[in-house]
Each structure stands twice: as structure tokens, then as C-alpha cells.
Amino acid sequence: MSVETKISNKIFDNCLMNASGAKCMTFEDLSKLKNSESGTWITKSCTISSREGNPSPRYVDLKLGSINSMGLPNLGFQFYLDYVLDEHKLGNDHLFFSIAGLSLEENMEMLNKINSSDFQGWVELNLSCPNIQGKPQTGYDFERTEEVLDKIFSFYSKPLGVKLPPYFDIAHFEIVADILNQYPLQFVTCINSIGNALYIEDESVVIKPKNGFGGIGGAYIKPTALANVRMFYKLLRNDISIIGCGGVETGKDVFEHLLCGASMVQIGTQLMKEDISVFSRLLTELKTIMKAKNYKSLNDFKGKLKEL
Numbered sequence: 001m002s003v004e005t006k007i008s009n010k011i012f013d014n015c016l017m018n019a020s021g022a023k024c025m026t027f028e029d030l031s032k033l034k035n036s037e038s039g040t041w042i043t044k045s046c047t048i049s050s051r052e053g054n055p056s057p058r059y060v061d062l063k064l065g066s067i068n069s070m071g072l073p074n075l076g077f078q079f080y081l082d083y084v085l086d087e088h089k090l091g092n093d094h095l096f097f098s099i100a101g102l103s104l105e106e107n108m109e110m111l112n113k114i115n116s117s118d119f120q121g122w123v124e125l126n127l128s129c130p131n132i133q134g135k136p137q138t139g140y141d142f143e144r145t146e147e148v149l150d151k152i153f154s155f156y157s158k159p160l161g162v163k164l165p166p167y168f169d170i171a172h173f174e175i176v177a178d179i180l181n182q183y184p185l186q187f188v189t190c191i192n193s194i195g196n197a198l199y200i201e202d203e204s205v206v207i208k209p210k211n212g213f214g215g216i217g218g219a220y221i222k223p224t225a226l227a228n229v230r231m232f233y234k235l236l237r238n239d240i241s242i243i244g245c246g247g248v249e250t251g252k253d254v255f256e257h258l259l260c261g262a263s264m265v266q267i268g269t270q271l272m273k274e275d276i277s278v279f280s281r282l283l284t285e286l287k288t289i290m291k292a293k294n295y296k297s298l299n300d301f302k303g304k305l306k307e308l
């Protein structure tokens with residue numbers, strides 16, 4: 001039995017990786033991920049300059065998930081470029097590099113540098129990156145998304161995918177899929193946290209930034225994550241792989257993301273709660289499910305969600 005998977009022309013030993021943002025900011029974080037059971041790993045979304053991010057408490061684990069307003073803390077673009085280039089020298093060309101520039105110019109600057117570097121892995125462009133003041137995040141500003149992808153694909157020639165915020169309206173799925181289908185994207189990651197949720201404990205918010213408003217992850221968001229994976233699996237070109245993210249706590253949750261059409265599954269909140277042993281547990285649980293159903297490989301069930 002195999003839990004191998006493929007994104008564009010690269011095969012991974014297994015279909016699990018961390019979600020950008022979860023335990024992937026420092027060299028120590030990244031080394032632990034590299035040496036974990038995950039099939040690959042991704043860096044924390046970065047900006048050109050390093051950032052402290054928001055004041056704490058800015059991330060809180062909840063019974064049914066998590067809430068965060070980290071504020072894009074990261075060690076700065078050059079740190080992550082140096083990191084992935086060191087990995088390239090060690091022969092690791094299958095890791096993911098997340099960027100979330102604070103402007104289109106910043107994203108272009110980072111992508112120009114990556115384009116002319118020896119990096120051979122994938123870039124995950126975080127479309128939850130902030131937009132012009134007063135406008136919604138880029139992923140919710142469809143004209144802006146088209147403009148950003150136009151500019152990027154006018155010069156960027158290496159494998160690239162986008163991390164999408166959750167959508168809810170069928171018309172939005174269709175508009176976004178039509179835009180994405182115009183570009184040579186290798187993958188789409190669905191979903192980022194569900195933005196601006198509010199969690200209350202003892203008559204108070206639980207995180208300091210943004211009056212307690214933060215992105216929600218974990219079990220709360222699995223139904224929405226699965227719907228986004230399924231929708232984009234159906235609407236996007238077959239050569240665009242779907243990476244599922246959202247609400248994965250067990251092997252059954254991984255199985256459900258794969259059933260919806262995901263080729264790779266990212267773990268965020270549960271990685272924050274359980275640390276990197278989560279990958280071996282999830283792989284064991286997934287293999288148990290596959291064995292019980294006599295599935296030999298992911299292709300036996302990937303995308304084959306039954307409808308009534």
C-alpha cells in the first residue's frame with residue numbers, strides 16, 4: 001500500500017505537510033519539520049523585511065480549533081531564500097516557499113529574486129495578503145487577483161501555486177476558478193483560516209490584536225475546507241493540483257480531503273496542538289482506513305467522493 005502523491009511532476013513519499021504559519025518560522029522549526037514524518041514542508045509566509053508581528057496573546061488553541069491574528073511575523077525574505085537554497089544544495093528540491101508581500105511590488109520583488117535563484121521548489125503565494133487600504137484581502141478582490149497573477153506570470157517561470165481564503169458563494173467559486181484557469185498554476189491550496197472570527201471566554205476576547213478578531217482554524221472549519229477543495233477540484237483544469245488545508249485532526253479527516261480531490265493535505269492547528277508527531281499518527285490512521293477499504297494507493301479513491 002502506498003500513500004505517495006504527486007504535484008505536477010514531483011512524487012512525494014506521503015501526502016502530508018504543514019500548513020504555512022504552523023511551526024515553520026525559525027530554522028529550528030523548519031529543521032524539525034524536515035526531520036518529521038511529513039512528505040514535505042513549507043515556510044512561514046514572508047515579507048521582504050523581517051516582522052515582529054502582532055502583540056501576544058495572538059494565537060490561542062480552542063477546544064474545537066484555534067484563533068489567530070499573528071500579523072505575519074517572519075524572519076524576512078532573505079532568511080527563507082537562504083534556507084531553501086541550502087536545502088537545494090543538499091538535494092531537497094521539493095519544498096514549498098510561502099510569500100505574502102504587503103504590496104504587489106513586494107511580491108514581485110521576492111518572486112524576481114526567487115526566479116533568478118537556484119531554488120527549484122514551489123512558491124505558495126498567499127492571497128490573503130493585505131490589499132490596498134479599505135479594500136478586502138486580495139483573494140476577495142477578484143479584479144486585484146487577476147491583476148496580481150497577470151503581473152506575476154508575465155515574468156515568473158518556476159512552479160507556483162496560490163493559497164486561497166475560503167469562499168462560500170457558488171458565484172464566487174466560479175469567478176475565482178475562471179480567473180485561476182487562465183494561468184499556468186501548478187496547485188491551489190484551499191483554505192486559509194476563516195477570517196475575523198471572535199472567541200469569548202470569561203466575558204473577554206482571548207487574543208489581543210484586532211479587538212479579539214482572528215482567523216479561525218481547526219475542526220470548526222473542516223466542512224468549509226472540504227467544500228472549497230471539492231469545488232476547485234471540479235472547476236479547475238486537471239493539471240492544477242489541489243492541496244487541502246483545514247480541520248484535519250485524524251486520518252479520517254485526511255481521507256475526506258483526498259476523497260474531495262486533494263493531492264496533498266496540510267496540517268495547521270493540529271500541528272500547533274500536537275507538534276510534529278501528528279504526521280506519523282495521521283499516516284498510521286490513514287493507512288488503517290485504506291487497508292480496511294482495500295485501497296492500494298491514493299488514486300483508488302482520490303476525488304471519488306460519492307454523491308447521492
Ligand SMILES: CC(C)(C)CCc1c(C(=O)O)[nH]c(=O)[nH]c1=O
Nearest residue numbers: 069070071072128129130193215
Ligand atoms: C492574514 C495575514 C497577516 C495578512 C497573512 C498571514 C496569515 C496569518 C497571520 O500571520 O496572522 N494568519 C493566518 O491564519 N493566515 C494568514 O495567511
